[in-house]
Amino acid sequence: xxxxxxxxxxxxxxxxxxxxxxxxxxxxxxxxxxxxxxxxxxxxxxxxxxxxxxxxxxxxxxxxxxxxxxxxxxxxxxxxxxxxxxxxxxxxxxxxxxxxxxxxxxxxxxxxxxxxxxxxxxxxxxxxxxxxxxxxxxxxxxxxxxxxxxxxxxxxxxxxxxxxxxxxxxxxxxxxxxxxxxxxxxxxxxxxxxxxxxxxxxxxxxxxxxxxxxxxxxxxxxxxxxxxxxxxxxxxxxxxxxxxxxxxxxxxxxxxxxxxxxxxxxxxxxxxxxxxxxxxxxxxxxxxxxxxxxxxxxxxxxxxxxx
Numbered sequence: 001x002x003x004x005x006x007x008x009x010x011x012x013x014x015x016x017x018x019x020x021x022x023x024x025x026x027x028x029x030x031x032x033x034x035x036x037x038x039x040x041x042x043x044x045x046x047x048x049x050x051x052x053x054x055x056x057x058x059x060x061x062x063x064x065x066x067x068x069x070x071x072x073x074x075x076x077x078x079x080x081x082x083x084x085x086x087x088x089x090x091x092x093x094x095x096x097x098x099x100x101x102x103x104x105x106x107x108x109x110x111x112x113x114x115x116x117x118x119x120x121x122x123x124x125x126x127x128x129x130x131x132x133x134x135x136x137x138x139x140x141x142x143x144x145x146x147x148x149x150x151x152x153x154x155x156x157x158x159x160x161x162x163x164x165x166x167x168x169x170x171x172x173x174x175x176x177x178x179x180x181x182x183x184x185x186x187x188x189x190x191x192x193x194x195x196x197x198x199x200x201x202x203x204x205x206x207x208x209x210x211x212x213x214x215x216x217x218x219x220x221x222x223x224x225x226x227x228x229x230x231x232x233x234x235x236x237x238x239x240x241x242x243x244x245x246x247x248x249x250x251x252x253x254x255x256x257x258x259x260x261x262x263x264x265x266x267x268x269x270x271x272x273x274x275x276x277x278x279x280x281x282x283x284x285x286x287x288x289x290x291x292x293x294x295x296x297x298x299x300x301x302x303x304x305x306x307x
Contacts, residue, residue: 006069008033008155008186009054014063016049016210023049025210026063031188033154036181038201038218039190040296046210047190048086051159055084067155079108079151086159088144093133097124097143100132101150110151118146123172137164145176156180158189162196174200194293198222206296213299218292225299226290230263230271233284237261243278244271259283 009031016024024046031037041047052058053065056072067075067082075081091100101115119128122142127135132143141164148156158177162170170193177200181187188205191197197204197218204221206214214221234240237259244251244263249271254260263271268287275282290298 006066007031008068009157009188010064010066010069011050011054012064012066014050014053014065015061016046016053016058017061023210024053024060027207027210027212028063029205029212029215031186031205032203033186034181034184035202036177036187036189036200037203037205038197039188039205039207040197041190041207043192044209045207047207048159049210050207051084051086051157051188051190054157055082055086057086077109077151079104079110079153081151081153082155082157083148083151083153084157084159085141085144085148085161086157088137088140088163091132091140091143091147094131096129096131097135097146098128100143101128101146104147105150108151114150114152118149121149121176122146138166138169141165141173142169145173153185155186156188158187160191161189162191162193170196194291194296198292206299222290222292222295226292226295227264227298228287228289230266230268231284231286231288232261232263232271232275232282233257233259234261234275234280234282235259236280239278240275240280240282243274243280247274249274262288 007030011027011029014024014027027050039047049058053060054067072078097119098115101118102112105112105114119125122145124139124142124146127139135143141161145161161173165173174196177187177189201218204214204216204218237253240261241251249263249266251261251263254262268285272285
């Protein structure tokens with residue numbers, strides 16, 4: 001019987017306790033190659049603890065966190081398999097970026113040429129001889145990414161890689177992660193910037209209080225947990241209210257605008273047809289959908305209230 005290869009990253013019944021505190025609670029998920037997987041959760045949800053267990057920095061209380069089916073300590077050349085950035089500040093401030101990467105490359109058995117290649121890749125080629133302590137937070141983030149990529153790994157883990165980046169840097173980081181995934185690599189990243197998560201991720205793993213809430217494509221997550229409604233503006237709000245009521249639709253007047261209505265569970269085509277049939281003028285007809293941030297906050301608020 002043929003078995004499928006192990007997932008590049010897999011958490012199975014993962015538990016981590018610190019005394020009486022359970023940081024990760026029977027967490028199971030897989031991260032597959034060829035897509036960008038976003039790792040979401042409120043502060044204290046257990047994201048960083050989970051990433052540290054994948055990388056062998058924290059030992060699970062029970063369960064497993066494996067890379068290509070093995071613990072990181074069992075990998076022959078781990079730097080060529082997985083690269084990670086958990087803290088961009090984890091570099092000696094007096095060491096230049098080039099010296100830092102050279103030391104990392106030597107420790108991992110990586111060719112020296114990768115130093116120049118990764119500095120170029122992250123946009124630091126002209127700053128490689130500067131001490132890391134002189135770098136801005138955004139430049140340190142780029143150096144942290146270079147450190148993760150020095151071994152040209154097939155699996156990449158970034159914890160909050162967008163912190164400190166300016167808009168151009170955020171766009172660059174987004175493109176980098178998507179390019180890595182397009183090459184067939186496995187990319188897992190966490191971020192509290194919901195707008196950027198929505199623009200970057202293909203798939204989401206969402207945890208709360210150490211437990212799994214969702215493991216699904218980003219579009220499916222938004223569709224399942226977000227709401228939408230039609231917003232209209234009209235000089236004849238009362239007339240439209242009556243027309244909508246006759247058609248079996250409920251609408252709520254906006255207290256802040258005398259000409260605005262919100263209509264749940266409706267389409268713009270349907271509302272527009274009702275207005276046209278009643279000869280009611282519309283100055284706006286818009287379908288409003290919740291964002292990823294709205295869906296995420298709604299979901300975690302529900303879980304918090306149920307606890």
